Amino acid sequence: MQAEAANPVIEFRDVSYRVAGTQVLCGFNLQVQRGETVVLLGRSGSGKTTSLKLVNGLLTPTSGEICVKGVPNREADLIRLRRSIGYVIQDVGLFPHFTIERNIGLVPKIEGWPRERVSARVAELLQMVGLAEEIATRYPHQLSGGQRQRVGVARALAADPEILLMDEPFGALDPLTRDELQREFLLLQQRLHKTVVFVTHDLREALRLGTRIALMEAGRLVTVLSPAEFLRSSDPLAAAYVRAFGEGLESAANRGTT
Amino acid sequence: MNVFRYIAHNHQQVLELTLEHLRLVGFSTLFAMLIGIPLGIVIAHRPRFNKPVLASANIIQTIPSLALFGFLLPVPWLGERSDRLAILALTLYALLPIIRNTFTGIRGVDSAVVEAGRGMGLTESQLLLQVELPLAVSVILSGVRVAVVISVGLATIAAAIGAGGLGEFIFRGLAMVDNRVILAGAIPAALLALLADFSVGWLERRLQPR
Numbered sequence: 001m002q003a004e005a006a007n008p009v010i011e012f013r014d015v016s017y018r019v020a021g022t023q024v025l026c027g028f029n030l031q032v033q034r035g036e037t038v039v040l041l042g043r044s045g046s047g048k049t050t051s052l053k054l055v056n057g058l059l060t061p062t063s064g065e066i067c068v069k070g071v072p073n074r075e076a077d078l079i080r081l082r083r084s085i086g087y088v089i090q091d092v093g094l095f096p097h098f099t100i101e102r103n104i105g106l107v108p109k110i111e112g113w114p115r116e117r118v119s120a121r122v123a124e125l126l127q128m129v130g131l132a133e134e135i136a137t138r139y140p141h142q143l144s145g146g147q148r149q150r151v152g153v154a155r156a157l158a159a160d161p162e163i164l165l166m167d168e169p170f171g172a173l174d175p176l177t178r179d180e181l182q183r184e185f186l187l188l189q190q191r192l193h194k195t196v197v198f199v200t201h202d203l204r205e206a207l208r209l210g211t212r213i214a215l216m217e218a219g220r221l222v223t224v225l226s227p228a229e230f231l232r233s234s235d236p237l238a239a240a241y242v243r244a245f246g247e248g249l250e251s252a253a254n255r256g257t258t
Numbered sequence: 259m260n261v262f263r264y265i266a267h268n269h270q271q272v273l274e275l276t277l278e279h280l281r282l283v284g285f286s287t288l289f290a291m292l293i294g295i296p297l298g299i300v301i302a303h304r305p306r307f308n309k310p311v312l313a314s315a316n317i318i319q320t321i322p323s324l325a326l327f328g329f330l331l332p333v334p335w336l337g338e339r340s341d342r343l344a345i346l347a348l349t350l351y352a353l354l355p356i357i358r359n360t361f362t363g364i365r366g367v368d369s370a371v372v373e374a375g376r377g378m379g380l381t382e383s384q385l386l387l388q389v390e391l392p393l394a395v396s397v398i399l400s401g402v403r404v405a406v407v408i409s410v411g412l413a414t415i416a417a418a419i420g421a422g423g424l425g426e427f428i429f430r431g432l433a434m435v436d437n438r439v440i441l442a443g444a445i446p447a448a449l450l451a452l453l454a455d456f457s458v459g460w461l462e463r464r465l466q467p468r
Contacts (some may be wrong), residue, residue, distance in 0.1 A: 056377055082379030093374025097392050107378055155378075165377075 007070065009034050009163060009195040010055055015064035017050055024050045026219045028064070034162075037189060037196040038224075039206040041241070042216030048199040051216075052165045055197065056082050068163070083107055086156030086194070090168040092148050094140040100126075100151055101136040107159045125154040130184060146177035153185075157192075164196045170205065182208055203245045207231070215241070261445070264438040272427075276446050279423035282341065282416060283409045283454070286348030290405055294353045295398065298360025299386065308361060315354040323347065323412050327419045344413065344421035351412055352405035359401025363394030396466045403458040410451040414443065424450075 008031035017025040025047040032038045040048040053059040054066050057078040065072045068081060094103050102109075104125055105118040113121070126133055129150040140148055149169060156164055170178045182205060189196065200206055206213045207227040215222040215230075215238055223235050230238055265272055301308040321329075326347050330336055336343045367390050375389050391398075417425025427443025 053377075058373070058377055079379050079381055082377060084379075087374065087377035089370060089374055089377070091368075091370035091374075093368075093370040093372075093377075095371060095375070095389060096368075106380075110380070110384060 007034070008032055008067075009069055010197065011067045012051070012054075013065050013067065015051075015054060015061045015066060017047075017054065017059060018062045024219055025054075025061075028219075028221055030214055030221060030224065032195060032197060034195055035193040036211040037198055037209055039198045039200060039210035039213045040216055041200060041203065041206045041210075041213050043201055045218075046216040047219040048201075048216055049167055052167050052197060052199055055163075055165055056085050056087060083111065083159060084161050084163070086158075086161040086164040088149075088152045088156045088164070088166045088169045090171045092140075092152040094148060094151060094155070096140050099137055099139060100143070103140065103151060104155045104158055106155070111159060121158065122154075125157055128157070128188065129154045145173055146181065149173060149177075149181060153181075153188075162195055164194045166196065166198045168199055168201070171200070171202075178205075185209060203241045261438045261441045265442050265445070268442065272442060272446060275422065275424050275426055275443070276450065278341075279410070279413055279425075279447065279450065282344050282348060282413045282421065282423050283406065283450075286345045286409055286413075287352055287402065287406050289345070289349040290352035290356050291402060293349070294356030294401075295360050297353075298357045298398070299364060299390075301357070302361045302364035312354075312358060312361070315357050318350045319354045323351070323415050324418060326350070327415065331419065340416070340419045340421040343419060344416035344423075348409050348412060348416070352409055355401040355404040355408070356398070357401075359404075360394070360398050363397030363401075364390050366397065367393045396462050399458060399462040399465065403455060403462065406454040406458055407451050410447060410454055414447055 010030075010032040012028050012030045015025060015028040016023070028047070028051065030038070030051075040051055042048050050059060054061055054073075055068065057073050057076070060074070065074065067073070068076065068085070073081065094100075095106070098106070101119070101122050104122045108118045108121055122136060123133055126136060131147060131150050131154070135143065135147070135151075140151070143151065149172075152169065156166075170181050173181065186209065198206075198209060207230065210227055212224055212226055213230050214224045215235070217237055222237050223233070225233055225235075225238065231242055233239060233242075297311060301311050318326075327343065330343050330347060333343070336346060371389060371393070372385065375385050380388070413423050414425035414428055416423050417429050424443040424447045428440050428447075431437065431439030431441070431443065
């Protein structure tokens with residue numbers, strides 16, 4: 001357990017979630033500190049996405065509670081809460097009938113920012129995520145997958161939220177684009193210091209982006225480790241992950257030498 | 259004297275009955291939209307209600323139109339004026355395509371988009387007005403289009419209860435065994451149906467997202 005658990009930005013307190021008789025999440029405890037990137041790593045169905053949706057109140061826990069900045073979610077105004085949290089999902093979920101500018105500027109606009117401030121913010125964000133400004137007037141279907149995902153990140157950052165929830169944001173991208181976006185995510189994070197919860201099933205991505213990795217299996221939190229600890233961990237599940245990815249790498253690298 | 263000469267000769271009355279016809283179709287479609295679209299939205303969000311609502315609309319559709327006009331005749335306020343009655347009956351018939359298409363249109367909106375919107379902090383009404391309805395609008399309008407075309411045809415039967423419209427010519431022609439008179443009602447009705455189909459279709463394309 002971490003010692004500097006002073007004021008966690010996000011805290012899961014003994015959270016369980018059950019739907020239609022299935023225990024999706026069970027006795028989940030986790031604290032996320034300001035400015036860190038916690039990666040939830042696990043296979044499909046391990047409860048990673050559910051955990052994210054519990055943070056922004058898209059789901060309500062069956063028992064236990066989630067606090068964001070010290071306020072329990074069930075006492076919070078969920079609309080306000082969600083607007084203060086950036087949310088990026090794998091399918092991006094860009095509004096197909098809105099231009100890129102309207103997509104990115106939506107939350108600022110409904111928050112009542114004046115129009116010039118919204119456009120200035122959109123231009124700033126496009127630059128920040130490495131997109132040309134001309135893209136602002138296009139529609140999502142006119143962009144490539146990588147560009148759309150960048151727009152998704154820009155949209156999540158629009159109202160300058162302190163917290164970012166990212167649900168396999170780079171999962172559907174080709175390896176080169178994914179690598180590029182991961183690198184840019186790290187650069188962005190160096191500047192912005194957001195508190196990030198990042199869901200993935202890719203150990204490589206977890207090691208690269210995470211300051212801590214929360215390993216999940218069948219609705220339970222197995223262990224929370226730093227990337228360096230993870231590689232040396234004696235935990236059987238962590239070791240299995242390292243082996244699965246490590247062996248893949250080695251055998252690929254050694255092909256043809258034996 | 260062929261049909262067109264008959265129409266030209268009675269153009270005043272053809273015009274009058276066409277306007278009457280349009281009035282029946284216009285009001286009933288308007289009412290059906292005012293009832294059907296909200297109802298379609300509600301059942302798209304509350305799956306519990308979709309079976310009973312769609313089934314009721316379906317059953318109404320199976321009642322023969324002439325019988326429905328007859329059933330409604332003794333209803334107090336309605337029975338006093340046959341055009342009220344005709345508008346109600348036509349409204350009931352127009353409900354099914356409008357409810358069903360609104361339901362399918364809203365349900366067909368990509369759930370990732372809706373989830374993203376909700377996750378960003380859109381309220382339910384913002385989600386409906388800015389995301390779901392704009393994305394479903396062309397499906398909803400194609401339901402309206404079907405409803406209008408059906409109504410133009412059905413409204414001819416309203417003449418049987420004295421509600422006017424182009425059916426007057428048709429019933430008169432039937433009684434007189436005179437095809438010209440029948441066609442004087444049928445041709446403008448067919449043209450109206452085509453016109454309505456074309457104009458709602460145009461609107462549908464105009465409002466299509468992207």
